[in-house]
Amino acid sequence: MTPDDLRAQVAGFLAAHDPKTTERLEFLRARYDAGLAWVHFPEGLGGQGAARALQPVVDRAFAAAGAPDNDPRRIGIGLGMAAPTILAFGTEEQRTRFLRPLWTGEEVWCQLFSEPGAGSDLAALATRAVRDGDDWVVTGQKVWTSGAHNSQWAILVTRTDPDVPKHQGMTYFMCDMTAPGVEVRPLRQITGEAEFNEVFLTGVRIPDSQRLGAVGEGWKVAQTTLMNERVAIGGNALPREGGLIGMVSKTWRERPELRTPELRDRLVQHWVEAESLRLAASRLRQQLTAGAPGPEGSAMKVAFSELNQKLTGLEIELLGEEGLRYDDWTLRRPEKVDFLGREAGYRYLRAKGNSIEGGTSEVLRNIISERVLGLPSEPRVDKDVAWKDLPR
């Protein structure tokens, strides 16, 4: 499969489905069925087993033709985390049932992992799932759940066996967010809006057919999700000057009155870092062609968070008087994280979450130093202790 083969396939598809006259969903479903959704997925599941690095070729060709897109920022958790996990651990039926509406955005997903007592130490989680016939009955509380108010489905990690050490007693499910007993409450954040939520699960019945992976193997399944999450956050396929650096550079060019020599040197330094990170992300994608993401994704995520925070801080300083204002503090429930659609103050505040969401930079540095560099792990006090006996 070469880039030219794929461009030819896209051209053929567009000839049969004129984006101007085809209804949006119909277009997206047909694109999925043609194996042009995520080309590295298997045939019949939106792809054709091509190299993952070829995806941007297809995306660019569709974008150039003005085709409707599947709104990846709204459905980012589905695309970035749920889909690769379902692909890796789902049964044939689960894959067929869930992947198509996930890709087209008909079903939006959220991630019910973190709990008030289990953030960085996700394996400490307490949400219980108890078997009852063909169902599981789930009770507990999740927190910081991005987009839960907007989602039909969730990936969910639960505790099914409290009597074994914490990593062993977990089980992973796909949870219907409209099921009785699921309650979503907005959680207002630093930006003023409520992008994430608290989610209360009270006696929620989940059929065993919505379990992903074996009972007690939830940690292994969650690892796949988390690795993919870091790649999804840090491994973006942007063009040169794409994203935030492009936005600040544009302001710089258009507003000579804002320039100072000190800001210029910082801007150029950030430009260099952004370009270097872009290259590292594309190198990572080239390495990932077939295999699963490795811990290198953690390095990209750390670097990406730091750059975003420096850059959004610089942007406010550059704007001077305008930087003193904020666009809107209203408590809103956004459909998606709209980094580029809002103003500098929002970007500055929202970027603070980049080094916390998807694993904090501290935790990611632990992962890099232990799994990539092979340094000794922290002394463990919880290793052979049953979850129910852990201090909390």
Added chain:
Amino acid sequence: MSELPTPDLLYSDVEEDLRASVRDLLTDQASPAALLARVETAEPYDLKLWKTLAADLGAAGLMVPEELGGHGASARETAVVLEELGRSVAPVPFLGSAVLATSALLAAGGSVAAELLPRLAAGELTGALAVPLSTAPGAAFPATVSVNGDGTLSGRAGTVVDASVAELLVVPATGPDGPGLYAVEASAAQVTELVSLDLTRRVADVELDHAAARLVVSGAAAQAALDTALTTAAGLLASEQTGLTEWALTTTVTYLKARYQFGRPVGGFQSLKHRLANLYTDLVNARATARYAADALAGGFDVPIAVAVAQARVAPIAVHAVEEAIQLHGGIGMTWEHPAHLFLKRAKSDELAFGTPGRHRARLADLVDLPA
């Protein structure tokens, strides 16, 4: 921004094979202990090792086309050799000869270059480009050497890399007809070895007093050839700097796993683990950025930006990595017997070579339209 060709940022199998043979040779012939024993002797460069690398492994002729006696490979393969030379700070004149002098002659073309290149490629001849090592791409054509009425050259160039072991000097000089690149036999010049900050890379002053010279190329083409040589060297140096970074990280990780204090390996303390994780992140960035510069040089696309980004980004990463290596080695890191200082001296000198990061940022700002 217009769309660029998709770069290949990985290493090909051929490149990995080349790396393996260079690494084998350097592990065998350029161990840290051997380097330390050599640096203060009368023979700080290992010319036997250089011959093996240049001639037997063919490293000197990688960028030279087959019809000129080279291997017809590219900047990508040359970059892989430089990565390994960075990992070992091997004392050989690869940068001066196989990169600078060779690129200048390749870009110049013409019959004199066609006569000299096969000998450089075969490792029979070692060359140097007579400009200060700190000269940045885009710098004004040097005015320190002039062409006399009889065609000989007079003047000087300071801190010329590898000149003290070169037989051939490629000299930029200005005459009544404007700039030109000249070939001068080193025996016709007075070459004075300097004490170099970088113990494993030698610099020398080159003094020319009515030295016999052959014109290689003149006019705008001479200026362009010099600039190509400096640009190629600056871009490829990022691969050497990546090698330095990799050495700093792997050596420090190994040491911190073995060094016990407070009853534990110190590598188990989180503040140190995090610093090493940061170095790893830097290395991932450095490698991708250096690979891009090599790929751009090989493919002839996006070269000025790729090179400016590479030097602005990778040079400080290498310096910082080796500085961290020294700090995290504690007292032993400060000693002459530990090789870390050789890497620090190389990294800091490399940061100055072909323009500092600040100069490259200023150049980049112009290239990508971020005006002052």
